[in-house]
Amino acid sequence: xxxxxxxxxxxxxxxxxxxxxxxxxxxxxxxxxxxxxxxxxxxxxxxxxxxxxxxxxxxxxxxxxxxxxxxxxxxxxxxxxxxxxxxxxxxxxxxxxxxxxxxxxxxxxxxxxxxxxxxxxxxxxxxxxxxxxxxxxxxxxxxxxxxxxxxxxxxxxxxxxxxxxxxxxxxxxxxxxxxxxxxxxxxxxxxxxxxxxxxxxxxxxxxxxxxxxxxxxxxxxxxxxxxxxxxxxxxxxxxxxxxxxxxxxxxxxxxxxxxxxxxxxxxxxxxxxxxxxxxxxxxxxxxxxxxxxxxxxxxxxxxxxxxxxxxxxxxxxxxxxxxxxxxxxxxxxxxxxxxxxxxxxx
Amino acid sequence: xxxxxxxxxxxxxxxxxxxxxxxxxxxxxxxxxxxxxxxxxxxxxxxxxxxxxxxxxxxxxxxxxxxxxxxxxxxxxxxxxxxxxxxxxxxxxxxxxxxxxxxxxxxxxxxxxxxxxxxxxxxxxxxxxxxxxxxxxxxxxxxxxxxxxxxxxxxxxxxxxxxxxxxxxxxxxxxxxxxxxxxxxxxxxxxxxxxxxxxxxxxxxxxxxxxxxxxxxxxxxxxxxxxxxxxxxxxxxxxxxxxxxxxxxxxxxxxxxxxxxxxxxxxxxxxxxxxxxxxxxxxxxxxxxxxxxxxxxxxxxxxxxxxxxxxxxxxxxxxxxxx
Numbered sequence: 001x002x003x004x005x006x007x008x009x010x011x012x013x014x015x016x017x018x019x020x021x022x023x024x025x026x027x028x029x030x031x032x033x034x035x036x037x038x039x040x041x042x043x044x045x046x047x048x049x050x051x052x053x054x055x056x057x058x059x060x061x062x063x064x065x066x067x068x069x070x071x072x073x074x075x076x077x078x079x080x081x082x083x084x085x086x087x088x089x090x091x092x093x094x095x096x097x098x099x100x101x102x103x104x105x106x107x108x109x110x111x112x113x114x115x116x117x118x119x120x121x122x123x124x125x126x127x128x129x130x131x132x133x134x135x136x137x138x139x140x141x142x143x144x145x146x147x148x149x150x151x152x153x154x155x156x157x158x159x160x161x162x163x164x165x166x167x168x169x170x171x172x173x174x175x176x177x178x179x180x181x182x183x184x185x186x187x188x189x190x191x192x193x194x195x196x197x198x199x200x201x202x203x204x205x206x207x208x209x210x211x212x213x214x215x216x217x218x219x220x221x222x223x224x225x226x227x228x229x230x231x232x233x234x235x236x237x238x239x240x241x242x243x244x245x246x247x248x249x250x251x252x253x254x255x256x257x258x259x260x261x262x263x264x265x266x267x268x269x270x271x272x273x274x275x276x277x278x279x280x281x282x283x284x285x286x287x288x289x290x291x292x293x294x295x296x297x298x299x300x301x302x303x304x305x306x307x308x309x310x311x312x313x314x315x316x317x318x319x320x321x322x323x324x325x326x327x328x329x330x331x332x333x334x335x336x337x338x339x340x341x342x343x344x345x346x
Numbered sequence: 347x348x349x350x351x352x353x354x355x356x357x358x359x360x361x362x363x364x365x366x367x368x369x370x371x372x373x374x375x376x377x378x379x380x381x382x383x384x385x386x387x388x389x390x391x392x393x394x395x396x397x398x399x400x401x402x403x404x405x406x407x408x409x410x411x412x413x414x415x416x417x418x419x420x421x422x423x424x425x426x427x428x429x430x431x432x433x434x435x436x437x438x439x440x441x442x443x444x445x446x447x448x449x450x451x452x453x454x455x456x457x458x459x460x461x462x463x464x465x466x467x468x469x470x471x472x473x474x475x476x477x478x479x480x481x482x483x484x485x486x487x488x489x490x491x492x493x494x495x496x497x498x499x500x501x502x503x504x505x506x507x508x509x510x511x512x513x514x515x516x517x518x519x520x521x522x523x524x525x526x527x528x529x530x531x532x533x534x535x536x537x538x539x540x541x542x543x544x545x546x547x548x549x550x551x552x553x554x555x556x557x558x559x560x561x562x563x564x565x566x567x568x569x570x571x572x573x574x575x576x577x578x579x580x581x582x583x584x585x586x587x588x589x590x591x592x593x594x595x596x597x598x599x600x601x602x603x604x605x606x607x608x609x610x611x612x613x614x615x616x617x618x619x620x621x622x623x624x625x626x627x628x629x630x631x632x633x634x635x636x637x638x639x640x641x642x643x644x645x646x647x648x649x650x651x652x653x654x655x656x657x658x659x660x661x662x663x664x665x666x667x668x669x
Binding site: 085086087089093096160161162163214216217218219273274275276 | 352382383384385387388413450451452453456457458459460482486566615621623
């Protein structure tokens, strides 16, 4: 029967919400009652049925509406999608990866047929039926990276590997937590992570880079990152700060449950076969505080994590202004009981 | 063994003698279908077992088939009569129809796709990664030029194949005819944006790198592949402190293989002293290190605090490792 795709918005009237089934599969990022940076990377292998990890590229009920929101962002600002000239081969690699994984995980929605270089792609939710020649740019309406990432949830950064470093040389970024591809394009791993506090001192990036450089074909890895967003807005970019920045002043004790969202990024890391580049899909999941509080464990734990978060991290994540209001709201859901270890709801 | 990359089950489809020293092996997936796509310059680690259940010997070989062909992989193995026996095993024992295990492809010698031109220098069996890279570049109208030196015409592995495929872009040099790559002139005449790639014997790599450095080539534009096969040597004893084991490294065994035979699995990728994965701390030693890797710095070699067990050995009374 497949996924029931929701029709909803991530701007203006903000009709986004999660169905009860989707609340239960939310990738809650805290395995204990406190949070600090760590190199929390693990192998990206399929997880339990019904979780966001069931398939290595996850498609969910927000797919159709997220793709519509991406198209709006790109129409306003084409620089959200860029690929330096040497990255076209990596774009074909990514197209193969996403078509293959989506067709494998969701055969009722996507079909890929390959006859040598003659490929036939059917995307039923978006009503696309495309025959093209793999490797031939003239047979697709966009470049290969843009073509497939207009049909895939999450942002995608493609990194060239050379000189013992990774270089942000291509990507599509429309659902980001306040960073800009246009600003970071061409930077290396240390350059684009320069603003992150505390982690450099802990040597986190040196170790993370060493790990990433050695990720091999057939062995992808993943990690979770998180922040918070006011209103379910996917596009919280620096370019549009004037649109979403003021939202942060609108949080009141009465509207926390509907307005404040935990924003979790499932980042995965893949070696691409033809180009030897890497792709980092950054998939954003949003959940309202009202939805999150339907799990007693999650509400208790998030209360403790937010309350005890070091000030530098709260500042970096942009939480300073509304953190006290949210902590106060969550405190009402924290009876002081112990929380079980691990990520899942009770 | 969990320590390396994902494994592939393959069947030997063909064994083709190329000349008196080199034999080519064709691998197809045992369960049908296609092998993973790879990029030119990638290698696979081949597991060689003398018999069912024996501890495997693992050697890296560059993939030389076209990356566009995923129906099969091919490697070319040069027979080394004084080596540890890996190449002799491949030459003498591997037959069509044999089932083998190889690793997923790993590329430590990747093309820099920003290059306006790819200038390749090969010596001897160092030609193999360039076979795949030239096929990849030719299919995408890439600009490349290959200079390839060998001892004699009869040992010029794939020299004729390359010349036929790519014509003027291939330059062959026979040592026995006194033909030499005019390197200084070659390097001086390259267009801006050229990248240089070298694969061959260690003295050739040093010569080209030094000449390029002296001519002002930025190090970011000079790429080389420097696998050294593990060398045989005198047996030696090692204590693995973390796992609390004492092991003996045999004459034809590498230290890494001996550690694995004892049931300890350090990470690895290249097994040729370049990737850095199996770097191991030395807790104490009384004797002499025989460092054969290209990963540790000279200073680290002298310090006696680290060893790369895939290719390096030891002679002396005692060696205690943090494994």
